[in-house]
Amino acid sequence: MSVLKFIYKNLDKFKIKFIFVFFAGIFDGFVTFFVPVLLAEFTKSSFISSDFQNLIYLVSIFYLSSLFFQWVIRKWGEAIALQFGNYIRLKYFKALEKLPIKDLINHHSGYILSMINKVSDGLEPIIFDIFWTFSKSISQMIMFFYFTAKESVFIAVVNIVILIIFIVVGTILSRKMVPIANELNKKRASLLESYTDFMSNILTVKRLGIYSFVEDKLFHKTNDNYNQIKKLQSFHANRWFFLHTLFSFAFLATVGFLLFQISKGILSSSVLILFIAAYALIRGNVNRISESFKLLMEMKAYVNNLDKIIFSSKPVVENKEIKKWKEIKFNNVYFQYTGTEKKISISEFIIKKGEKVCIMGKSGEGKTTFLNLFMNFLKPDKGERLIDTWSYGKMNEKFFQNRIAMISQDTELFNISLRENITLGQKIEEKIILDIFSKLDLLAWVQNLEKGLETIVGEKGIKLSAGQKQRINLIRGILLNREIILLDEPTSHLDFVTEGKVIDFLRDYFSDKTVIIVSHREALKEICDRCYVMKDHSLVEIS
Structure with a gap:
């Protein structure tokens, strides 16, 4: 959440357009979800030719509406994602300009640069996901629980409980990822510091003939970085497996319950069509959001490290500027x-x-x-x-x-x-x-x-x-x-x-x-x- 707060806090001139595109994503989620809803509704009873014409007409309207909202996201949303990273670079540069030299010299410029690049470059896929995944998930979740509750309150409650467990467990595991991501960030920054240092002085390396020394230093730091990557990826894979097992359990349990209800004649088979189609939409978004958690945790570490460097000093007080002096x-x-x-x-x-x-x-x-x-x-x-x-x-x-x-x-x-x-x-x-x-x-x-x-x-x-x-x-x-x-x-x-x-x-x-x-x-x-x-x-x- 801290990274999302960071994005919103720094939107500035992008804020109005960002909100507009975010709502376009929400509306796209609604109209996309309505396609399986229409299919389910029209197949509840006997399907005649007039129903076919009405169905094609409504599906076309919703599909074209979805295309329009996706065009809005591509035109303005992706532009924001691409521009925002460079905007953050400029904001960090202005902040560094005001930083006292005593604070600047405590940190390698290559380290600061690598952190700024990580934050600026990492914001682009996160904003993509906000527009393409997170915004749609809001509306699709609302629609899913609404129509599920219409058919069976019990099924809706069970899925809400599983969703809450999914979010709580996911949050706990994500927090446990933070120190691992932070440690990777430190090791990666240390590697980049050394690499930047040696690359900027490559002529000195050649003149002194110290290839073995340099390669040995880079090898050990690369190896430390590699081991930490394995540790992070292992935790991330285990987290993914556990959460998706939970998600799959909810899916299979709900499908089994629906089939039982249909076999008893309590529900129409059209409900199963709606449920499977809705789950397919939501599963894709859940997969993407789950992957985004890893990036968000890494980004949180980068942002926090930069905040410690740039914003730890007392803010500069803008006093009156004198015109003349002696x-x-x-x-x-x-x-x-x-x-x-x-x-x-x-x-x-x-x-x-x-x-x-x-x-x-x-x-x-x-x-x-x-x-x-x-x-x-x-x-x-x-x-x-x-x-x-x-x-x-x-x-x-x-x-x-x-x-x-x-x-x-x-x-x-x-x-x-x-x-x-x-x-x-x-x-x-x-x-x-x-x-x-x-x-x-x-x-x-x-x-x-x-x-x-x-x-x-x-x-x-x-x-x-x-x-x-x-x-x-x-x-x-x-x-x-x-x-x-x-x-x-x-x-x-x-x-x-x-x-x-x-x-x-x-x-x-x-x-x-x-x-x-x-x-x-x-x-x-x-x-x-x-x-x-x-x-x-x-x-x-x-x-």
């Missing part, structure tokens, strides 16, 4: 990653609007962590972060999203064109783009590309050197034209000549910007007003 200040800020003894301390940090500040220090001291604290990606364990007199906690997140650009050394390019990678949806004249490429010593390289700025880069595109990627990433951040720029080792992969050209460009570009540069390169100090150093995980200002 300075940003840190006072006695401390931060410590969970599971480590390293504690980063910032007794005092101030940057005024328009200032350029440099932060020096060795790798691993906490310089990048400071930038994440500045961007509000991380929350300090204690201390005060202020924008003028406003606490970070009272700031609207849009202040950080719309005013600050963080250009990190490890940012990857997307698998789209070079132009799209640097403009990110903005309309920027090619002349301006090429002028920046020229100043960063990349123009000749772009002009030699067969498709120029339309060349695909990223995983499936052309391969860039570390220095080229670093400058492309710098261009991307610059074209965002934010008023506060954070640079994390912007020249670490450049030779001294290229670094000099980049610094000259940044000196001109940064004239009206507020800038924090994290680097161990002394040359970048030239364009900064003040300098801090991160030493022994503590930030202090130096002259």
Whole structure:
């Protein structure tokens, strides 16, 4: 039920159409059931030619009505099923965008991606079943018990009792499947994590020649996954056998009772026609619903796991966004990653609007962590972060999203064109783009590309050197034209000549910007007003 609640809760723009199609399924169940009802009614007494014409007329009406309702389901219902999965992907993506970095880094991105894909892809067959099976079953069950009760209240009561037992036992067994499905989910996610990790670094595997190590890791995780699949399938098969034995008992007992009644002349043989035809309809739906239970249990595990990751954090409070600011200040800020003894301390940090500040220090001291604290990606364990007199906690997140650009050394390019990678949806004249490429010593390289700025880069595109990627990433951040720029080792992969050209460009570009540069390169100090150093995980200002 939790998965069905999840679907209904997230229908949003699909809700009206979903309800419309669901009722089309209910009506289809009614008209489909009426065909054996008509056959049973018309064969209760002597069957004459006028009855034949009326029967053909009514059966045709109900059959054509069924075709219409099924056309509605195919046209709109299946479209919803196909669209809804992608809609959920977007909702999860938006939720992940708001998730603090400290929560994101606790989970492998491949794991999160696999869970989202499992949920999004799994919703399609579930929605199919809701329209094609569950909705029809509602009306067909109602009709079945109604017409059965008309002929024999005893038979109707017996079947209702068996149905209740079927549902109760099915629910209990399904709940027992949840931990098994959850364990399979964990093992499958672990396998996908490793597979994604090794596949994305396949060149590293080849360069190091560590085939045996990788294959061994994947083999053991695949084997664990296979054993858990066998366990789940065994439980599912036993559950299926027990429930369908119960269903078959109800069928055989009812048929036997009806034959006994017919042999005594109490009931017409037409009732047997109705009953067998109705059971055939219901059995098909029961089989499908029974199979859906397994998918629902697996889906429940996936949804719950994603909820723990995405919705465990406190919701972001949308405070008022300030229009102007003069300075940003840190006072006695401390931060410590969970599971480590390293504690980063910032007794005092101030940057005024328009200032350029440099932060020096060795790798691993906490310089990048400071930038994440500045961007509000991380929350300090204690201390005060202020924008003028406003606490970070009272700031609207849009202040950080719309005013600050963080250009990190490890940012990857997307698998789209070079132009799209640097403009990110903005309309920027090619002349301006090429002028920046020229100043960063990349123009000749772009002009030699067969498709120029339309060349695909990223995983499936052309391969860039570390220095080229670093400058492309710098261009991307610059074209965002934010008023506060954070640079994390912007020249670490450049030779001294290229670094000099980049610094000259940044000196001109940064004239009206507020800038924090994290680097161990002394040359970048030239364009900064003040300098801090991160030493022994503590930030202090130096002259």
